[in-house]
Amino acid sequence: MWPAPYAKGPVDATVTVPGSKSLTNRFLVLAALADGPSRLRAPLHSRDSALMIQALRQLGATVTEVPGDGDYGPDLEISPLDPAASSAGTAIDCGLAGTVMRFVPPLAALRNGSTVFDGDPHARNRPMGTIIEALIALGVPVAAEGGRTPSALPFTVEGTGEVRGGHLVIDASASSQFVSALLLVGARFTEGLHLEHVGKPVPSLDHISMTVAVLRSVGVTVDDSVPNHWRVSPGPIKAFDQRIEQDLSNAGPFLAAALATHGTVRIPNWPTGTTQVGDLWRTILAAMGATVTLDDGTLTVTGGNEIKGADFDETSELAPTVAALCALATGPSRLTGIAHLRGHETDRLAALVAEINRLGGDAEETADGLVIRPATLHGGVVHSYADHRMATAGAILGLAVEGVQVEDIATTSKTMPEFPEMWARMLESAGTSEASN
Numbered sequence: 001m002w003p004a005p006y007a008k009g010p011v012d013a014t015v016t017v018p019g020s021k022s023l024t025n026r027f028l029v030l031a032a033l034a035d036g037p038s039r040l041r042a043p044l045h046s047r048d049s050a051l052m053i054q055a056l057r058q059l060g061a062t063v064t065e066v067p068g069d070g071d072y073g074p075d076l077e078i079s080p081l082d083p084a085a086s087s088a089g090t091a092i093d094c095g096l097a098g099t100v101m102r103f104v105p106p107l108a109a110l111r112n113g114s115t116v117f118d119g120d121p122h123a124r125n126r127p128m129g130t131i132i133e134a135l136i137a138l139g140v141p142v143a144a145e146g147g148r149t150p151s152a153l154p155f156t157v158e159g160t161g162e163v164r165g166g167h168l169v170i171d172a173s174a175s176s177q178f179v180s181a182l183l184l185v186g187a188r189f190t191e192g193l194h195l196e197h198v199g200k201p202v203p204s205l206d207h208i209s210m211t212v213a214v215l216r217s218v219g220v221t222v223d224d225s226v227p228n229h230w231r232v233s234p235g236p237i238k239a240f241d242q243r244i245e246q247d248l249s250n251a252g253p254f255l256a257a258a259l260a261t262h263g264t265v266r267i268p269n270w271p272t273g274t275t276q277v278g279d280l281w282r283t284i285l286a287a288m289g290a291t292v293t294l295d296d297g298t299l300t301v302t303g304g305n306e307i308k309g310a311d312f313d314e315t316s317e318l319a320p321t322v323a324a325l326c327a328l329a330t331g332p333s334r335l336t337g338i339a340h341l342r343g344h345e346t347d348r349l350a351a352l353v354a355e356i357n358r359l360g361g362d363a364e365e366t367a368d369g370l371v372i373r374p375a376t377l378h379g380g381v382v383h384s385y386a387d388h389r390m391a392t393a394g395a396i397l398g399l400a401v402e403g404v405q406v407e408d409i410a411t412t413s414k415t416m417p418e419f420p421e422m423w424a425r426m427l428e429s430a431g432t433s434e435a436s437n
């Protein structure tokens with residue numbers, strides 16, 4: 001149990017955040033497939049990036065830590081794997097990392113040898129069928145125990161050393177990561193890849209834009225001009241030297257603290273022209289009554305006298321942080337376009353409703369999101385369900401509600417192991433008291 005600090009006054013803090021999970025793990029995959037050694041500057045060091053690094057090492061890449069200039073750990077040098085080299089079978093732990101369980105199986109398909117994939121207990125509930133069916137359609141055997149075709153972890157990919165590629169139709173309505181996973185390796189398929197999505201809309205489209213941008217930055221030709229079609233030309237992935245932007249989604253809880261305490265939080269080095277979904281904080285927080293400015297690369301958010309309720313569509317991985325603020329708002333809010341959050345680290349819609357209501361809140365699930373109405377909250381335990389963003393949502397609620405305790409704050413190590421210390425440092429300006437029961 002972590003006694004969430006209750007803010008006695010407004011925060012006034014400047015915060016820098018560790019590197020982006022989504023960018024770090026994309027560039028790690030590309031470095032493993034590149035035509036020479038690459039370098040990642042200021043990458044994320046967390047459970048999800050460690051799992052990705054370990055997976056790439058097991059597939060034959062070399063990843064070495066070298067001194068860097070980031071605030072949060074060393075840089076990384078990566079020598080690519082040799083797909084043609086035949087190697088012994090290996091078993092990869094995906095933890096609870098969507099980027100590892102979706103991005104690495106197509107990479108294992110390119111290698112000569114068999115690779116077993118498994119993860120945390122809850123990882124076995126996360127949607128995986130689309131990536132499994134895609135690999136089978138590409139001619140790569142994927143099997144579960146007893147030879148049956150799996151629809152989830154665990155399973156074994158029998159890599160053949162090369163994949164022909166070509167036209168592939170998938171249903172990516174459960175996760176954008178199915179699209180990103182196949183695009184990331186598509187240039188290394190003999191005929192490239194023409195990926196087509198058929199089904200309900202693909203969620204988290206910003207993350208696909210990020211994948212396309214990242215691929216183009218390493219010399220891969222991607223045509224995404226037709227909705228639901230992506231064409232990746234076959235060709236080399238250029239080795240690179242890349243600085244990783246800070247994680248704007250993980251900036252969210254700190255920026256939310258400005259609203260929850262009616263204070264000010266500044267984040268320097270806010271990237272310009274980013275593909276990170278977290279850039280949406282600028283509009284989301286303004287809609288909730290904050291004053292938001294971006295001057296000389298520093299984002300400054302100052303909370304108003306009240307948090308305004310508002311309606312938001314497609315907030316993707318930002319939704320738990322948004323929901324925590326909505327629970328503190330003076331008017332009703334509606335979050336739509338996030339049905340697929342039921343397949344995230346936990347069923348986030350159910351978890352948010354249960355935990356907000358446990359504190360006396362008024363939240364309700366809809367078919368594709370949440371309705372959250374104003375209520376007077378009281379202290380209590382916020383369960384985290386092994387979900388880093390549920391834990392940080394609990395921390396946000398605890399700023400404004402005395403007596404909140406968050407169960408398993410250490411689960412923030414998925415993408416931000418430094419969270420408890422960073423939170424305490426941010427709050428030094430505000431004065432705090434801790435929940436005692």
Ligand SMILES: O=C(O)C1=C[C@@H](OP(=O)(O)O)[C@@H](O)[C@H](O)C1
Nearest residue numbers: 022175176177180203204207317
């Ligand atoms: O590709 C990525 O890095 C991610 C894509 C999104 O997944 P979904 O499309 O499953 O929401 C996002 O929620 C996740 O946190 C990271």
Ligand SMILES: C=C(OP(=O)(O)O)C(=O)O
Nearest residue numbers: 096097098099317344345
């Ligand atoms: C959905 C998330 O993670 P993952 O990359 O494991 O899908 C998330 O970080 O909010």
